[in-house]
Structures are given as C-alpha cells and as structure tokens.
Amino acid sequence: MSPQLKILTPIGMLGYSYNKETFWAAVEAGVDAIILDSGSTDSGPSKLALRKSIQTNEAYKKDLEDIVAACHYHRTPVLIGEKSQKFEVAESNFFKGSAGGDGSTRGVNQIGDIIQSVIERGGYRSMKVIKILAEIEKDVIREKHRRGMIRPCGISVPDLVEEDINEARTIVAQMGVEPWIKAMNDHPDFDIMIGGRSYDPSPYAAFCAWKGFPDLGISYHMGKIMECGGLCTSPKSREALATVRHDYFDITPLDPESVCTSTSVAAHTLYEKTRPDVLVGPGGTLDLHSTTYEELEDGRSVRVRGAKFIPVKDNEYTIKLEAGKLDGFFSIFMGGFRDAVLISQIDKFLEAMKTYVAQKIDFPFDINVQLFGRDAVMGALEPNSGQTGHELGILLRARAETQDQATHVCQSARVYCMHAPYPGQRASAGNFAMPCAPLDIPMGPVSEFCMYHLMTVSDPCENFPITAIVMEGSNTAPQRDSSGVDVQVVVNRHATATNGGIQTKSAKSTVTTSVLGREPPTGHKFLADLASVVRSKNSGPYELTFDVMFSTEQSRDIVKNAKILTAEKISTLYNVPVSDVIACLWWDPAIAFKATIKRSIVSGSFHDSDAHGSAQHMPFMELPIPVGNIAI
Known part of the structure; x- marks a missing residue:
C-alpha cells in the first residue's frame, strides 16, 4: 500500500x-x-x-x-x-x-x-x-416517478410532474x-x-x-x-x-x-x-x-x-437527475437611450411599449427587458464619461412559439422604442441608438430546467x-525530451495572501475612502470595506448563495457582534420571504459568513437576468455596519 x-x-x-x-x-x-x-x-x-x-x-x-x-x-x-x-x-x-x-x-x-x-x-x-x-431513458424515470421514488433536490425545487419527463430533451444522472x-x-x-x-x-x-x-x-x-x-x-x-x-x-x-x-x-x-x-x-x-x-x-x-x-x-441511496427542456424561441435587440427627458419617464415608456406590442400581435408572446447604463450611446463623444445616470442601455428579449414570431415581436418593440412619442419630447428624429445590425437578432430556442431531482x-x-x-495508435511518437523541464517550483513569498482566492488589500492598508467611492453614514463602515471578499454564485439552478469573507478576525467580529447579518436582514436586502432564506450562518474556519436564498427565477430561464448568479452581491456590499469609535 x-x-x-x-x-x-x-x-x-x-x-x-x-x-x-x-x-x-x-x-x-x-x-x-x-x-x-x-x-x-x-x-x-x-x-x-x-x-x-x-x-x-x-x-x-x-x-x-x-x-x-x-x-x-x-x-x-x-x-x-x-x-x-x-x-x-x-x-x-x-x-x-x-x-x-x-x-x-x-x-x-x-x-x-x-x-x-x-x-x-x-x-x-x-x-x-x-x-x-x-444518460437515462424516460421510461426508467416514469416508472420510478409512479412508484414515488423521485423527490425534489432541495426545498427550492418544485415536485416533478409527468409533463417534465415528457418534455425533457436529455436526462442525465449524477454518479x-x-x-x-x-x-x-x-x-x-x-x-x-x-x-x-x-x-x-x-x-x-x-x-x-x-x-x-x-x-x-x-x-x-x-x-x-x-x-x-x-x-x-x-x-x-x-x-x-x-x-x-x-x-x-x-x-x-x-x-x-x-x-x-x-x-x-x-x-x-x-x-x-x-x-x-x-x-x-x-x-x-x-x-x-x-x-x-x-x-x-x-x-x-x-x-x-x-x-x-x-x-x-x-435502501436510501439516491442519484440526482438533471434535465432541460425547450420552451419556444426568442429574439433580441440591443441599444441605448441618451435623452434625459425620456429617461426620466422610462418605466412608463416601456409599459406603453408592451401595450403597443400586445395590441399589434395576435399570438401568445413574452417580453423581458433589462436596462444598463454608462457611456454606451455616445462612446468617445460622451462629455460625461465615467458618470452614471445619464444614459440607459437596453437588452430586450422576445419569446414566442416560433422563431419568426419571436422576431416579429422583437421588431415591433424596437420600432416603438425608436419612434414612439413621449411627453416633453424634443428629439423628433428618433429616440434610440442602435449599435447592431441586423437590428433584430434571432437567438434560437429558449432552454429551461425541468428536472433537478433525487431518485432512489x-x-x-x-x-x-x-x-x-x-x-488504436501507431506508437511512433518520438521520445519526449524533458531536459528543459524545470521541476523546481519557486515560492514567491511576496504574493498577497487573500481569502477565497480573491486578491485584496492588506489588513494594514492606509486607504480611508470606501471602495464604493462614497462615504457611509457617520459611525458606520460599508460591509465592502470590512470584508475582503463579498461574492454571489449559483448553488445549483434553484438557489443563490452569498459568501462574505474577512482578512482578520477583528473585522469579522465587528460585523458578527453587530448582529446585522440575519435571515430577516437578508430577506429585506433581496426582497424575498424569510422562509426563502435557506441558510444563514457564520463559518469560522474561513473567517466567513454564508447565506443562501431560494432563486425567485430559475437559472437560465427566460426572465433570468444572471444565469451564473455572480452579479447579485451589491446589496451586501452596500450594507452599513455600525463601528462607532473602533479603530480598524
């Protein structure tokens, strides 16, 4: 041995x-x-x-x-x-x-x-x-399902129904x-x-x-x-x-x-x-x-x-089943708004756009809109470069039963964004900067999870x-010359040690301004300035998990003793019921805090805005933590 x-x-x-x-x-x-x-x-x-x-x-x-x-x-x-x-x-x-x-x-x-x-x-x-x-055949899954031997993998996952099995494109089991x-x-x-x-x-x-x-x-x-x-x-x-x-x-x-x-x-x-x-x-x-x-x-x-x-x-051994299905087709357009008058009423404008499309289209459809903003519309001509709030970028997704229908919905919504009037309008030539051609882009089928379950x-x-x-191989490869391989690993003892593999500033840093670029309330520090890592990520497609890590126990104890990171606070930060906070605990071996919530929209589905789940951390970053007169 x-x-x-x-x-x-x-x-x-x-x-x-x-x-x-x-x-x-x-x-x-x-x-x-x-x-x-x-x-x-x-x-x-x-x-x-x-x-x-x-x-x-x-x-x-x-x-x-x-x-x-x-x-x-x-x-x-x-x-x-x-x-x-x-x-x-x-x-x-x-x-x-x-x-x-x-x-x-x-x-x-x-x-x-x-x-x-x-x-x-x-x-x-x-x-x-x-x-x-x-890969597992559907008949195997159907038989197990009828015998009650399949259950959801976690409290965030819905029960399996026969339709899920029928619509699954490929079913794999995790060995x-x-x-x-x-x-x-x-x-x-x-x-x-x-x-x-x-x-x-x-x-x-x-x-x-x-x-x-x-x-x-x-x-x-x-x-x-x-x-x-x-x-x-x-x-x-x-x-x-x-x-x-x-x-x-x-x-x-x-x-x-x-x-x-x-x-x-x-x-x-x-x-x-x-x-x-x-x-x-x-x-x-x-x-x-x-x-x-x-x-x-x-x-x-x-x-x-x-x-x-x-x-x-x-008799309790389970394997996890995973499967995806197709649910219609989608098309997209991308562009930007730079008119301050329009941006001030953008929500009403986009609601009117959806009403316009609904009146024009006589088949079922779905629209998802995501807004972004900064320096995308004017580019090098932008006089307010680096500032936020002066422009909005838009990504619109339109879904329907066929690709042509989805593109028709997309085109109708884009035409409205280009030319629809709004109160106070001065720019009569058009509202909308369009960087891409073709303007309406067919994207193919919409994918969704339909199985994430445990089977006994x-x-x-x-x-x-x-x-x-x-x-079969010919075994004619020349002998490898390894004379140039340096097997000595040189230790760089000046490498910056960090938590979780994310490089951070030293605990002795003299930086006094917040990493967020603005000052917190008096007597407080933003969590972003006390922690060395604040990150979000999927924990499977039905959960979103958050990690807050600290470089020192002192910083951790300031936050821990403030008793702010609770299930109730996380519920407020992310606008979810307290019952959807699945985990909320401190993990001292990593000098860290962990929280996990149920995803309100399943990863990668049509209305999801972040399939990876890695851009949902800012509510934690911006959380003010009372520090009083503690020297940090």
Whole structure:
C-alpha cells in the first residue's frame, strides 16, 4: 500500500487552458493521476436542452493534447468527470467524467472522438479507453416517478410532474464513486476513463479508494477542493496539486505567484454550496464541522484533516437527475437611450411599449427587458464619461412559439422604442441608438430546467453502463525530451495572501475612502470595506448563495457582534420571504459568513437576468455596519 498519492488538476474546467510548462514540470516530478472537470450547470440549462458542449472542439483538443501525451509517455491515468470533469495522472490510465459539458452520451462520445484524433495525430501508443455513461431513458424515470421514488433536490425545487419527463430533451444522472470504482476493478489495465455526469469529487475519491485509501471523508473533501483547480489559492490560479495520505491531505498551488492559506482553502467549501459545513452527495454526507487547516512551512501549502463521510442508510441511496427542456424561441435587440427627458419617464415608456406590442400581435408572446447604463450611446463623444445616470442601455428579449414570431415581436418593440412619442419630447428624429445590425437578432430556442431531482436506487451502478474500447495508435511518437523541464517550483513569498482566492488589500492598508467611492453614514463602515471578499454564485439552478469573507478576525467580529447579518436582514436586502432564506450562518474556519436564498427565477430561464448568479452581491456590499469609535 502506497503511503501517499499525488493528484494533479491542471485547470478547473477542461477547455479553459492551463500553463503547459507548469503542467509538464508537475508530471515530470511525478504524479499518480491527472483529474479535472469538464462540465457544469452554472451557465444554465442550455447545454442539456440543446445538447451542446460548454467549449468548442478546438478548446478541448488543445487541453487534451498534453494530457494524452502525459498518458502516453508516463502511463499516467487521467480522469475527467462532470459536473466536475476530471483527469488523473497515475500509472497507465486516463479517466474522464461528465464529458462534453452536459454529461450525456453525446458528450462522452465527443470527448472520446477527440482523444482518438489526438492519439492518431501524436503517433501515441494504443490506449484502452473506458466510458461510463450517465444518460437515462424516460421510461426508467416514469416508472420510478409512479412508484414515488423521485423527490425534489432541495426545498427550492418544485415536485416533478409527468409533463417534465415528457418534455425533457436529455436526462442525465449524477454518479457517485461506485461506477468509477467498478470500472477500475473491471478494467485495471485502462489508460483513459471518460465518465458522464458525476458528483464533483467522485473521480478523485474513487481513484483514492481504488489505490487503497478508503477514507471517503478525506478523499471527498480533497476532491471538493481540487475540482476547481487553483481557485482555492491566493490569488486564484489554475494548476493545483493534492498530496493524499491516509489521515490528511495537502493542497499546493503550482503557480509560483500563488499561495494557499488556511482561510483560502477553508473558504472553498463556501463556494457554490448551500452551506459550507454539511455537503450532501450520492451515498452520504460530508461533515466538515471538525476539519482543521494548517499552513505548512513551505509557505504555500495547506494541510487538511478531520472531514467525516457519513453513509446513507440501507435502501436510501439516491442519484440526482438533471434535465432541460425547450420552451419556444426568442429574439433580441440591443441599444441605448441618451435623452434625459425620456429617461426620466422610462418605466412608463416601456409599459406603453408592451401595450403597443400586445395590441399589434395576435399570438401568445413574452417580453423581458433589462436596462444598463454608462457611456454606451455616445462612446468617445460622451462629455460625461465615467458618470452614471445619464444614459440607459437596453437588452430586450422576445419569446414566442416560433422563431419568426419571436422576431416579429422583437421588431415591433424596437420600432416603438425608436419612434414612439413621449411627453416633453424634443428629439423628433428618433429616440434610440442602435449599435447592431441586423437590428433584430434571432437567438434560437429558449432552454429551461425541468428536472433537478433525487431518485432512489437499489444499486449505485445500475444506471451507469460501462464499456471498454481500444483506441488504436501507431506508437511512433518520438521520445519526449524533458531536459528543459524545470521541476523546481519557486515560492514567491511576496504574493498577497487573500481569502477565497480573491486578491485584496492588506489588513494594514492606509486607504480611508470606501471602495464604493462614497462615504457611509457617520459611525458606520460599508460591509465592502470590512470584508475582503463579498461574492454571489449559483448553488445549483434553484438557489443563490452569498459568501462574505474577512482578512482578520477583528473585522469579522465587528460585523458578527453587530448582529446585522440575519435571515430577516437578508430577506429585506433581496426582497424575498424569510422562509426563502435557506441558510444563514457564520463559518469560522474561513473567517466567513454564508447565506443562501431560494432563486425567485430559475437559472437560465427566460426572465433570468444572471444565469451564473455572480452579479447579485451589491446589496451586501452596500450594507452599513455600525463601528462607532473602533479603530480598524
């Protein structure tokens, strides 16, 4: 039994690119596996509903070229999984999960085809490739639904109805570690493993278990951090290395400009999660209440201990189902208003526009309007450059049953915006700056989530078929010259340490003005000036989560003792009922506060304004915190 495993994640998402020199330095120094992510629901339901990939074939190929080469030259296994698609480098295998972005059979085959082409072009040896599929037929779902074995994944998700199943374009299930382990046991001589939809840390934990590291608390927690690559570093970077031992693991950034700190690593369990202390997945719960984070003497690594995995009871194993559907077509136009008279009455003007379109159109339609503003209309001619409030940009989306109908609605709304009169009008030539041609742009089908549910299964592997193929190669690649690879990682001890991988000012900063550009009420500080990180993000498509992190315990205690960050305050900030505040807690290991609310509009649906959920943090930033005469 090996005393340790070294796992390399070159990037948090396949296709996002990574530093090839850093990658090869790590590989030449010796790693047991390369694991990385290749998919996500963060950007909405379109990948599932439209059966498309997150990245282009060219982007996947560029990242896979060096990974497959590492598999050829070093016989290092690679794993890719999804939501986290991952690669692992260890002796003679290549794993891949949630291929192609949506975890479907199409996506798995797409990545397989690219790997075959890389093997052929590179003149690499033949490789045994394992595919684990995650797509599920509708008849299976219907039968489970009729038997009451499907329930919503969280309180924000509605109950599943038969119509959801009928309209689903592609249904995938999120696998745990068991199908991965079974594939490795069935094919111990594999080179590459391509997995469909997978729980983020599953490939990591499965590989560890297969290599004789059975503690799922340690391996799941490691995988939860590593699946985003170097996002847990300060400042955030791309490549990260995990060293796993039987009672702890270490995380080390490979970018010499980055370091790990105890808070930056602890903070990663806040990211995209409903809450940071209890993480539920296939087969059980990861309990992080007793975890510790120790900064090591190298000045850049952090050692993590104490996570516990609590397995589910017999007959309670569930897998998550995900699916998207199509709901009509939409077209858009973009432009801007610069007339102050019109801007002063813009709400009434846009309501009149909707009435005008409704009177003109004799078929069902829907309109969504988003307003933006600053320097878009006049550009270089703008005399008030940098100021806000003097102009408005507009993005209008029109939805209808067909694309032509949607474009007709869009065109009608745009003509009104161009030429409709309004009280006090002086500019009779037109109201509206139009930067794009064609003016009315057809965008295609509207995608929406229709399934985000848990299905009870008797066998964790029963819905994930495993196939093995040999991808033929000529084995004519020249011997790799590694003489120029510098495997020494230089520590930049002047790198700025931050929370959550986001660079911030030093705790000793002498800056006195607010980062918001205006002063808070007397005796107060804006939360933006007390915290080092204030961010928002999806926690799945039905929830929005917020992280507030601090550089010092002193700053945290000022906010904590003010007792302002409550469920009631969050309800007020975001105009939601208190019952929709799902989580509201302090997380001291990361010197942080966490809140999660139910999304009022599901991610990526027609009326959603922020599919990623990452631009919803300003109400927290602008929150005044009483500080009195406390020196900060």
